[in-house]
Amino acid sequence: MLTQKIGRLMACTVTRQAHRMLTEQEIKVTNKAASRLKEVVDNGERLRLEVDGGGCSGFEYKIRLDKKINNDDLLWKSSENGAEIVVDELSLGFLKGATVDFVEDLMKSSFRIVNNPIAEKGCSCGSSFAPKMD
Amino acid sequence: MSTQRLIKLPHRVLLKLHGSDTNAFLQGLITNDVTKLQTQNGLAAFLLNTKGRIVEDVLLWRRGTDDLFLECSKENKTILTKEILKYRLRKQVEITESSDQIFFTEDVSDKQAHRDPRFSGFGARVFGNPSSSEVSENREKYENLRRSAGIAEGSQELAELLPFQANGDLLNMVSLDKGCYVGQELTARTAHTGVIRRRILPFECEGQVKIGAEVLDEKKNKVGKIISSDTTRCLGILQLSSFKSQKLTADGVSLTAKQPEWMPDKILANNKTRTSLTDS
Structure with missing residues (x-):
């Protein structure tokens, strides 16, 4: 029983260490986004960035708060306030070099992915994009 | 004549889409509302590119299982499959080519017949491998009927046109209230403001x-x-x-x-x- 618990704890530590940190070249996060994120997260929550098929340009961003972290996730941590962002490997392929910002305008206030060097064309609501393909 | 009631369509092919995300996946891609397949067994639509131009016209068929069958032109099959899979990412959808052949019949009373969802006066499809005595190889008859009915089909005829130029609005191929899909922005704008x-x-x-x-x-x-x-x-x-x-x-x-x-x-x-x- 005790050994099982220890085993699980150890497994937990091991997976946590396995998450590679995102570099500055992979994801940039504005100060505004980082401080807003710190305000909105509950304990243990992180901002999850995902790319999925859909939307009027073919691929759309999905941004949500998530407590889970999976094996293929990559992690970003704010050096200022410790807020965390996770991206899975598949989605990162469509996001490399993009910036996470927090935008407040008349339409909505939200985290948004801007300046994505892979996106060729976005739709007017900003939630979907067409990547530059091959 | 009367015995050869099925015209073989060798230039058309059926792709089987299998997996729990099939409906949601297609809903984000094609111009028509996939939820209509809950009440009908056929649905016609276009796959557009991001500029709103036609890549291919497709017919979706429900054949009694959860799987969907996508009918498209054989020559464009490889390009179409590649185009569709590009958008799959982590959705649970598998695409395989079905060995069933596609036939056209003017007799819509046939039990196995799937009526054409574009225009009810344009016969029906039958799928499978029926006995050869029923089958006619006279594809040109189908093409002549199709030209008389005014229905364009296949990427050779339709590629790069806009969905309304191809009469998608009149042939039940475009839904204007289904939500986002690839090419929707231009299509919606044309529908609401264009001539x-x-x-x-x-x-x-x-x-x-x-x-x-x-x-x-x-x-x-x-x-x-x-x-x-x-x-x-x-x-x-x-x-x-x-x-x-x-x-x-x-x-x-x-x-x-x-x-x-x-x-x-x-x-x-x-x-x-x-x-x-x-x-x-």
């Missing part, structure tokens, strides 16, 4: 016309282009303002534009003033 000046129409012709031949009016102005032809019937895209022109020619052959049964009079009558497809 559709050119559409695909059937023509009677006095001989075979070359594909791609320009349609000329009496003043030799270019008013359209032929996309499909045999010796008596053509399909072409035509400026609607030239519909009544008596002296249309293409490739030196005389043509007469016809109004398809499914096309309301107002489409041809109001081709300059009509500004919204959503007007009644």
Whole structure:
């Protein structure tokens, strides 16, 4: 029983260490986004960035708060306030070099992915994009 | 004749889509509302590119299981599959080619018949591997019926056109209230603010016309282009303002534009003033 618990704890530590940190070249996060994120997260929550098929340009961003972290996730941590962002490997392929910002305008206030060097064309609501393909 | 009631369509192919995310996946890709397949067993739609132009027209069929069968032209199958899979990412969808063959029948009372979702007067599809005595290899008969009905089909005829030029609004191929799909932005804008000046129409012709031949009016102005032809019937895209022109020619052959049964009079009558497809 005790050994099982220890085993699980150890497994937990091991997976946590396995998450590679995102570099500055992979994801940039504005100060505004980082401080807003710190305000909105509950304990243990992180901002999850995902790319999925859909939307009027073919691929759309999905941004949500998530407590889970999976094996293929990559992690970003704010050096200022410790807020965390996770991206899975598949989605990162469509996001490399993009910036996470927090935008407040008349339409909505939200985290948004801007300046994505892979996106060729976005739709007017900003939630979907067409990547530059091959 | 009566025994060979099924016309084999060797140029069409069925792809089987299997997996728990199939409906959600297709809903984000094609122009028509996939939820309509809860109440009907066939659905016609386009797959568009991000510029809103046609990549391929597809027919979706439900055949008694959770799987969906996507019918498309055989020659464009590889490109289409690649285009679709590009958007899959982590969705649970598998695409495999079905070994079932596709047949056309004019007899819609057949139990196995799947009626054409584009126009109810255009027969039905039958799938499978029926006994050879029932099967006719006369594909040209199907193509002639199709040209008479004014229904364009396949990427050779439709690629790069806009969905309304291909009559997607009149042939139940586009939903305007389903939500986002690839190419939706331009399509919605056209539907609500645009004027559709050119559409695909059937023509009677006095001989075979070359594909791609320009349609000329009496003043030799270019008013359209032929996309499909045999010796008596053509399909072409035509400026609607030239519909009544008596002296249309293409490739030196005389043509007469016809109004398809499914096309309301107002489409041809109001081709300059009509500004919204959503007007009644």
